[in-house]
Amino acid sequence: MSITTFVIISIIKSIAVLGVLLTAVAYSVWLERKVSAHIQNRWGPTRVGPFGLLQPLADGAKFIFKEDLTQPHVYKPLYIAAPIISLVFAITSISVIPFGNWVDVGPWGTYLQITDLNIGLLVVLGITSMGVYGVALAGWSSNNKYSLLGGLRASAQMISYEVSLGLSLVGVLIVTGSLSLRDIVDAQRHMHWNIFIQPVAFFIYLISAYAETNRTPFDLPEAESELVAGYHTEYSAMKFAMFFMAEYANMVTVACLATLLFFGGWLGPVGGPQILQMILPVLWFCLKVFFFMFLYVWVRWTLPRFRYDQLMAFGWKVLLPLAVANIVVTALIVAWRA
Amino acid sequence: MLHLILFLFFGTICVAGAINLLAQSHPINSALSLIAVMASLAGEYLLLGAEFVAAVQVIVYAGAIMVLFVITIMLLNAGKEERTKGSRIAILIGVPGVVIGGVLVA
Numbered sequence: 430m431s432i433t434t435f436v437i438i439s440i441i442k443s444i445a446v447l448g449v450l451l452t453a454v455a456y457s458v459w460l461e462r463k464v465s466a467h468i469q470n471r472w473g474p475t476r477v478g479p480f481g482l483l484q485p486l487a488d489g490a491k492f493i494f495k496e497d498l499t500q501p502h503v504y505k506p507l508y509i510a511a512p513i514i515s516l517v518f519a520i521t522s523i524s525v526i527p528f529g530n531w532v533d534v535g536p537w538g539t540y541l542q543i544t545d546l547n548i549g550l551l552v553v554l555g556i557t558s559m560g561v562y563g564v565a566l567a568g569w570s571s572n573n574k575y576s577l578l579g580g581l582r583a584s585a586q587m588i589s590y591e592v593s594l595g596l597s598l599v600g601v602l603i604v605t606g607s608l609s610l611r612d613i614v615d616a617q618r619h620m621h622w623n624i625f626i627q628p629v630a631f632f633i634y635l636i637s638a639y640a641e642t643n644r645t646p647f648d649l650p651e652a653e654s655e656l657v658a659g660y661h662t663e664y665s666a667m668k669f670a671m672f673f674m675a676e677y678a679n680m681v682t683v684a685c686l687a688t689l690l691f692f693g694g695w696l697g698p699v700g701g702p703q704i705l706q707m708i709l710p711v712l713w714f715c716l717k718v719f720f721f722m723f724l725y726v727w728v729r730w731t732l733p734r735f736r737y738d739q740l741m742a743f744g745w746k747v748l749l750p751l752a753v754a755n756i757v758v759t760a761l762i763v764a765w766r767a
Numbered sequence: 768m769l770h771l772i773l774f775l776f777f778g779t780i781c782v783a784g785a786i787n788l789l790a791q792s793h794p795i796n797s798a799l800s801l802i803a804v805m806a807s808l809a810g811e812y813l814l815l816g817a818e819f820v821a822a823v824q825v826i827v828y829a830g831a832i833m834v835l836f837v838i839t840i841m842l843l844n845a846g847k848e849e850r851t852k853g854s855r856i857a858i859l860i861g862v863p864g865v866v867i868g869g870v871l872v873a
Contacts, residue, residue, distance in 0.1 A: 507795070551822035558830025562802075565834065569795070569841045581838060588834055595826075608819075 434537065442543050443524070450523050454677040455485035457722055464726045495666035500571075503663060507570035512664065512671035515563025519678035522556040525549040526685045527611050529695045529710035533703075541711065542611065549610040550602070553686060554595055557641060561587045563675065564643075564650070568660035580660035582737060583643060583650030589744040590640035590647075596752035597633035600759045601690050614694035622693040629755045631691045633748055638683040640744065642676060645729040649737050651676075684721035692717050770814065777810040794845045798836050805829040 459474070459481065466473030474481030500508075526549075527542035546552055561584050568580015601623055602608065605616045617623055624631050640647040650659055661672045688694055697713035699706050735743070784803035791797045805828040812821035 546818070548818050548822050551819070551826065555822050555825040555830060558826050558834075561830070561834050562837070565837055565841065569837075577841060581841060584834060584838060588831060591831070 438537060438539050439543065442539065446523055446528075446543055447520070450520065450678065450681065451674075453681055454674050455489065457677045457680065458488065458673075459485050460722060461726045461729075464723065465730045468727070468730045489670075492666055492670040497666045497668070500663055502572050504570040504572060507566045508663075509668075511563050511567035511570060512668045512675070513563075514566065515560060515675040516671045516678070518556050518560040518563065519675035519682070522553045522682045523678075523685070525552050525610060526682070526689065527614065527694065528714050529707070532707045540611070545609060545611050547607070547609045550598060550608045550613070550690075553682070554591075554598075557594075557679070557682075558588075558591060560675070560679065563672075564660055567664070567672070571660070571663040573663055576660050576662050579650055579662070583660055586643070586647065586650065586737075586740060586744075587641055589741060590637045590748070593633055593744060593748035593752045594637035594641055596749070596756060597630045597637060598690065599752075600627045600630040600755050603756070603759050603763055610689050610694075614689055614696065617693040617696060620693075622691065622696075624691045627691070627755070627759065629751065630759075631687075633752050633755065634690070635687065637744075637748060638687070639725070639728065640740070642679040642683055644676075644680065644725060646732040646735050647740055648729075649734060649740065680722065680725055681718070684718045684725070687721050688714060688717040774811070774814055777807045777814070780804075781807040781811070792847045792850065794840045794848075795837070798833060798840055801836070802829050802833045805833065 462484070463473035463481065474484040477483045477487050524543040525546055527540065527545070529541035531538055531540055564587065565580050565584040568576045568578075568583070571577070571580075601613065604623065604626055605613045607613065607616075613623075639645075643650050661669055664672065694717075695710035695714040697710065699709040701709075781804050784800040784807065788797045788800040788804070791800065805824065809821040809824040809829070812818075812824060
């Protein structure tokens with residue numbers, strides 16, 4: 430296809446995926462509020478629209494109209510840049526995530542993925558590594574002891590669990606032999622889902638991802654707002670909303686990766702006419718991602734919080750050796766079979 | 768043609784970041800300039816067709832090593848460096864000296 434067709438199709442795909450992602454981020458807040466409410470035996474938002482479904486719109490309007498306090502004592506360039514860095518890196522990693530198979534719309538056809546890089550998995554890891562800067566710089570630029578300590582703790586936690594996150598994915602790589610996310614899903618056809626082949630890696634990945642996105646039971650950087658203060662204590666209105674959106678966008682990315690790497694992505698029973706065959710994989714993908722988002726919220730409102738030294742000890746002394754052992758065992762089995 | 772434009776783009780960011788690293792007085796600004804240098808080097812690796820090296824450069828250098836640098840600067844509360852008379856004389860003699868030395872060697 431010509432270059433202009435390629436550019437136009439890419440722009441359409443980017444806008445569509447970005448729109449869906451931002452809506453998903455807003456409605457994952459709704460999901461969290463409703464699920465947490467029902468776990469705690471109360472209703473969540475019920476007044477704004479049926480079942481409180483318009484609550485995210487009301488929240489968005491509130492964040493826009495809230496007073497944007499400008500503190501005199503912050504280091505302005507980094508203070509303004511930190512939430513932008515957080516949000517940009519949280520949203521960018523959706524660009525390599527595949528949602529379905531090849532679709533044909535009239536004379537044009539495309540993969541349901543913004544770009545199919547042959548190093549897709551490494552790109553996602555790199556982008557989540559860069560997202561640590563938003564937290565660290567926010568804590569430092571606020572010129573506030575509590576923010577600084579909260580930011581340092583959060584960034585130390587994030588880089589510690591990135592190690593076991595990456596190592597848990599190496600097991601999947603050894604089994605599949607490719608870094609491209611589409612190839613990893615294609616290798617899971619006919620119910621050879623990686624959850625059955627690599628169960629230990631799945632649990633290590635899930636736990637490391639919960640720590641990476643600062644969600645309970647590893648949310649000491651976030652809950653410091655309840656205890657003392659956190660890295661986003663000096664932030665109001667839209668900047669705080671950007672941190673908030675970045676956190677939920679990270680959750681969506683982790684859920685997408687978990688379905689692609691371990692639960693077979695968009696694979697599921699398909700059949701019927703052509704149009705149904707193009708839409709059903711996307712439906713399966715969305716159902717699996719929804720399950721992981723629900724699991725995220727479920728775990729948050731069930732488990733108590735780790736203390737910081739327990740958190741760091743768990744990451745380095747338990748998850749890291751377990752991930753390395755998983756790699757060794759996987760490599761031995763693959764080599765023995767070959 | 769596009770290859771040349773992209774090469775010059777990433778190269779300019781790299782050199783400008785490196786010079787900014789030396790010119791800034793606050794160490795956190797120097798650390799951020801170094802992150803820009805690492806990222807532009809990753810871009811250069813991509814231009815050479817080494818996409819794995821580019822990704823690993825971002826993950827390891829920009830994502831882990833520089834985070835440790837930034838954490839250290841924040842934890843140890845490194846402040847602005849002071850510009851004394853001696854350091855001004857050193858800059859006045861040193862920068863042209865290094866430039867002349869580089870031109871002679873290259």
